[in-house]
Amino acid sequence: MLGVGMGYAAEPLLEDLKSVDPVRHGEAVARSAEFFNCNPNLAGLALGATARAEYEALPGAQIARFRTALCSPLGAMGDELFWAGLVPALVGAALVGVVLGAGWWAIVGFILVYNGIRLWTSYWSLRTGMASGMRVGTAIGASWLPRAIERVGPAAAFAIGAAIPVVAAWYLRPFAFSAGLGAAGVLMAGIALTRWFAPFLTTVRFALAAMIFLLVLRRVGV
Amino acid sequence: MTELTAQVLVSLLIWGTLVGLDLVSVPQAMISRPLVAGTVAGWLMGDVEAGLRIGVIFELFALDVLPVGAVRYPDYGPATIAAVTLAAAAPWELSLGLSVALGLVLAVVGGWSLQIVRRLNARAIQRRAAALAAGESNAIRRLQYGALLRDAARGLILTLLGIVLASTIKAMVHLDRQTAVALTLVAIGTALAAAVNGAVRSSGRSARLKWLLAGAGVGVLLAVLA
Numbered sequence: 001m002l003g004v005g006m007g008y009a010a011e012p013l014l015e016d017l018k019s020v021d022p023v024r025h026g027e028a029v030a031r032s033a034e035f036f037n038c039n040p041n042l043a044g045l046a047l048g049a050t051a052r053a054e055y056e057a058l059p060g061a062q063i064a065r066f067r068t069a070l071c072s073p074l075g076a077m078g079d080e081l082f083w084a085g086l087v088p089a090l091v092g093a094a095l096v097g098v099v100l101g102a103g104w105w106a107i108v109g110f111i112l113v114y115n116g117i118r119l120w121t122s123y124w125s126l127r128t129g130m131a132s133g134m135r136v137g138t139a140i141g142a143s144w145l146p147r148a149i150e151r152v153g154p155a156a157a158f159a160i161g162a163a164i165p166v167v168a169a170w171y172l173r174p175f176a177f178s179a180g181l182g183a184a185g186v187l188m189a190g191i192a193l194t195r196w197f198a199p200f201l202t203t204v205r206f207a208l209a210a211m212i213f214l215l216v217l218r219r220v221g222v
Numbered sequence: 223m224t225e226l227t228a229q230v231l232v233s234l235l236i237w238g239t240l241v242g243l244d245l246v247s248v249p250q251a252m253i254s255r256p257l258v259a260g261t262v263a264g265w266l267m268g269d270v271e272a273g274l275r276i277g278v279i280f281e282l283f284a285l286d287v288l289p290v291g292a293v294r295y296p297d298y299g300p301a302t303i304a305a306v307t308l309a310a311a312a313p314w315e316l317s318l319g320l321s322v323a324l325g326l327v328l329a330v331v332g333g334w335s336l337q338i339v340r341r342l343n344a345r346a347i348q349r350r351a352a353a354l355a356a357g358e359s360n361a362i363r364r365l366q367y368g369a370l371l372r373d374a375a376r377g378l379i380l381t382l383l384g385i386v387l388a389s390t391i392k393a394m395v396h397l398d399r400q401t402a403v404a405l406t407l408v409a410i411g412t413a414l415a416a417a418v419n420g421a422v423r424s425s426g427r428s429a430r431l432k433w434l435l436a437g438a439g440v441g442v443l444l445a446v447l448a
Contacts, residue, residue: 011363
């Protein structure tokens with residue numbers, strides 16, 4: 001659906017073309033809604049660049065090829081920056097915050113910081129795409145984006161690394177030491193089995209299987 | 223307040239619809255993250271503690287899979303809301319396990335529902351292929367709004383299904399204390415396994431792994447001091 005979403009977002013950008021060249025406008029709208037896939041936060045780069053290319057009256061086939069070529073790099077960079085970087089970094093920090101007593105504030109902070117960064121990135125993407133057109137690749141290379149991707153990965157790893165023991169202690173503190181050992185046993189078994197039997201045995205399947213196994217054991221009186 | 227009044231039910235359904243929409247459609251503002259979805263659901267139910275406990279545990283599960291490329295992933299948003307409905311007003315040590323079991327099943331169903339919505343969207347695009355090729359703005363708009371409606375309906379149905387199941391389980395399933403605690407411990411152990419798996423997989427053998435270990439060291443220290 002990202003292709004249709006791009007077409008929807010391109011409509012106001014291509015509006016001025018309607019009065020100048022109505023035929024070209026129809027073709028441009030059709031091209032803007034063709035298949036497209038990338039991280040939505042960086043989609044503005046492709047959207048702005050192709051809109052500018054349409055106003056520059058570049059050949060349609062060239063614009064379509066250019067748009068297709070942008071899918072993979074924008075997808076990879078956006079996923080690295082947001083899904084593998086910013087989201088786990090902020091989630092890790094929010095988890096630590098919640099456990100250490102910040103409660104609601106940790107969650108509000110997560111939402112505000114994430115959305116502030118992503119909205120600014122979307123704005124920057126569209127502006128940069130519109131300003132650079134077919135030279136958007138060079139503009140991305142010279143921008144803050146590659147450096148941010150390099151830095152956010154370690155931050156995400158650190159935050160998640162810190163969150164896991166803190167959260168574990170938060171859950172296990174009210175239980176006896178033997179109960180903690182039991183949970184640790186499930187943890188070790190979960191890591192080992194889901195690695196050995198991947199991709200069939202996902203963690204969700206392992207969790208459900210372990211719970212059913214436990215209920216059966218309790219039912220038979222073990 | 224923990225009773226499921228009509229007002230609370232409507233609030234949860236609206237929240238579940240928004241959370242369902244947020245995952246892939248709009249606004250992708252991360253309100254579909256279990257930590258957010260669960261805490262708000264807990265607040266709506268009058269039990270923020272239950273919302274936080276459930277939200278944090280599903281957040282650990284969610285860290286296992288990055289929603290990148292063509293990967294299929296569970297939808298933890300409405301599932302977390304249903305789990306909070308089940309866990310609210312009960313001591314979390316006893317209710318967490320069963321709530322997580324319900325939530326995981328719903329998350330898997332939610333993942334399947336995403337595939338169904340995608341197939342329906344693809345069919346809608348095929349039906350309007352000629353109009354799209356002609357660059358008709360109206361066709362694009364209808365497709366866009368249609369897809370949003372389908373996703374909103376998906377979130378609403380999932381949340382409603384989850385709340386109905388949670389209410390049924392609450393009324394019919396009564397576990398003894400030992401079994402309930404054991405289920406909770408299994409839920410905690412598997413959620414931690416999911417988070418560790420996700421963290422190690424994302425780090426690979428790169429410098430990220432060193433940062434992960436450094437973070438774990440700091441986390442252990444914080445856990446001891448807290």
